[in-house]
Amino acid sequence: MSAFQELNVYQPTRQTYVVLPLRFTGLNDRQYVVTNLAGEFLTIERATLQSFLRHELPNSDQAYIDLRAQHFLVDDSTAIAPELLALKIRTRYRRLSQFTALHLFVVTLRCEHSCPYCQVSRQSEDRVAFDMPDSVARAALDFCFRSPSPDLKIEFQGGEPLLNFELIKTIVGEAKERNRAAGKRLAFVIATNLALMSREILDFCRAHDILISTSLDGPKALHNANRPRPGGDSYERTIAGIRLVRDQLGRDRVSALMTTTESSLDCVGEIIDEYLAQGFGEIFLRPLSPYGFAIRTKAYRAYSADRWLDFYKKGLDYIIELNRQGVPFLEVYAATILKKMFTSDDPGYVDLTNPAGIGIGAVAYNYDGDVYASDESRMLAEMGDTTFRLGHVLKQSYEDIFGAPQLLEPLDASFAQSVPMCTDCAFEPYCGADPVFHHKTFGDFVGRKPESEFCSRNMTIFRFLIERMQSDVFVKRLFRQWATR
Numbered sequence: 001m002s003a004f005q006e007l008n009v010y011q012p013t014r015q016t017y018v019v020l021p022l023r024f025t026g027l028n029d030r031q032y033v034v035t036n037l038a039g040e041f042l043t044i045e046r047a048t049l050q051s052f053l054r055h056e057l058p059n060s061d062q063a064y065i066d067l068r069a070q071h072f073l074v075d076d077s078t079a080i081a082p083e084l085l086a087l088k089i090r091t092r093y094r095r096l097s098q099f100t101a102l103h104l105f106v107v108t109l110r111c112e113h114s115c116p117y118c119q120v121s122r123q124s125e126d127r128v129a130f131d132m133p134d135s136v137a138r139a140a141l142d143f144c145f146r147s148p149s150p151d152l153k154i155e156f157q158g159g160e161p162l163l164n165f166e167l168i169k170t171i172v173g174e175a176k177e178r179n180r181a182a183g184k185r186l187a188f189v190i191a192t193n194l195a196l197m198s199r200e201i202l203d204f205c206r207a208h209d210i211l212i213s214t215s216l217d218g219p220k221a222l223h224n225a226n227r228p229r230p231g232g233d234s235y236e237r238t239i240a241g242i243r244l245v246r247d248q249l250g251r252d253r254v255s256a257l258m259t260t261t262e263s264s265l266d267c268v269g270e271i272i273d274e275y276l277a278q279g280f281g282e283i284f285l286r287p288l289s290p291y292g293f294a295i296r297t298k299a300y301r302a303y304s305a306d307r308w309l310d311f312y313k314k315g316l317d318y319i320i321e322l323n324r325q326g327v328p329f330l331e332v333y334a335a336t337i338l339k340k341m342f343t344s345d346d347p348g349y350v351d352l353t354n355p356a357g358i359g360i361g362a363v364a365y366n367y368d369g370d371v372y373a374s375d376e377s378r379m380l381a382e383m384g385d386t387t388f389r390l391g392h393v394l395k396q397s398y399e400d401i402f403g404a405p406q407l408l409e410p411l412d413a414s415f416a417q418s419v420p421m422c423t424d425c426a427f428e429p430y431c432g433a434d435p436v437f438h439h440k441t442f443g444d445f446v447g448r449k450p451e452s453e454f455c456s457r458n459m460t461i462f463r464f465l466i467e468r469m470q471s472d473v474f475v476k477r478l479f480r481q482w483a484t485r
């Protein structure tokens with residue numbers, strides 16, 4: 001007789017694990033993506049998932065070990081898992097308690113460019129009537145400093161904000177003065193096409209640590225075609241401006257954003273090459289938004305979501321190959337999603353937050369004193385739709401504006417965890433609730449997700465990122481680096 005009993009005597013006779021809240025969505029014919037409330041994810045074979053959900057998965061199975069490690073189940077050895085999960089969820093949502101950190105000041109609607117896809121209505125250069133008055137700027141600053149957020153970022157927008165540089169100077173000086181008592185971490189950004197950049201402006205930016213954000217759509221011909229201005233030299237001025245800013249303020253003090261027009265669709269490689277040639281380490285491949293002039297000129301409908309997705313995938317693959325060859329370069333939208341996939345940090349990108357980012361992630365003070373729930377909301381208002389106008393800085397109080405039904409109702413209605421389809425979608429922790437986009441395209445704050453370009457675009461990108469990581473160890477490593485940059 002043996003001193004020990006047979007091994008099977010020591011195996012559990014029944015499965016004793018508890019399945020924690022999770023969602024699953026098909027990745028391909030064989031596999032599912034499973035996520036939990038904290039956004040942790042696994043890809044899992046269909047049969048394994050079935051076995052797991054029937055409480056039949058043996059605890060010796062590698063999938064069991066992975067599911068336990070990522071808080072998809074609790075058993076006798078993991079009693080602490082619900083607390084860990086709760087901690088991660090609290091970390092993920094902690095930005096909500098800080099409320100609005102980003103305050104957009106539209107200091108003028110005037111602009112000397114006439115971009116056909118411009119998302120705000122621009123006026124000719126001599127229309128001083130479209131500048132923000134001092135009284136409005138000071139009242140908007142009152143709102144800014146009421147925000148409970150320890151961080152305040154004031155971003156100057158237009159039109160072309162440098163056409164009202166005097167007001168920028170006033171707002172920066174006043175904000176710094178108020179901040180002596182408030183003690184916030186205060187930052188400033190000017191979003192400019194750089195055509196009017198000068199030494200005087202740069203001296204001021206250096207003295208006050210102001211960042212510059214500009215637009216670069218790609219190589220010269222594409223950029224100039226997209227962004228007409230008198231003289232047809234938008235590209236030349238932008239490039240000269242970028243060099244000047246770097247020279248005077250430092251290399252990292254200027255960033256660039258691009259917009260994808262129909263002409264961009266066949267040249268994603270050239271656009272990325274242009275960013276590399278200009279010394280940028282990243283690009284944000286963005287589709288056109290359905291607001292402002294993009295709609296009026298029908299530019300928005302000039303290409304379908306599928307064509308944009310082809311453009312995006314080609315671009316991302318090109319960037320991956322650059323990295324494989326030793327050229328570090330990053331795509332910002334992918335990096336934002338990957339941060340949500342691999343960390344408990346929510347980068348707070350307005351389009352990819354739930355509850356929606358309107359009013360919480362950003363607020364826009366228009367030149368005339370109207371307050372909008374986001375930059376897109378005020379673009380919509382320029383088209384005559386004031387659904388997301390929260391009030392006026394000179395007429396309403398902080399409480400009236402941030403408690404306005406125009407803000408609370410869309411936030412409530414679009415909350416993804418109670419929206420049809422999103423509530424069951426494994427990608428929800430990475431996605432967002434974009435009530436402004438859905439209001440514009442469907443006429444309500446939720447939209448019909450099976451027909452929503454927002455939904456199909458994001459779902460395709462989530463799947464694409466996961467599949468690329470699954471099939472290529474290099475990509476998995478690279479994407480983890482992007483997530484934690």
Ligand code: SF4
Pocket residue numbers: 416421422423425426427428431432449454455456458459
């Ligand atoms: S919008 Fe689409 S991809 Fe995003 S959570 Fe909802 S169903 Fe999922």
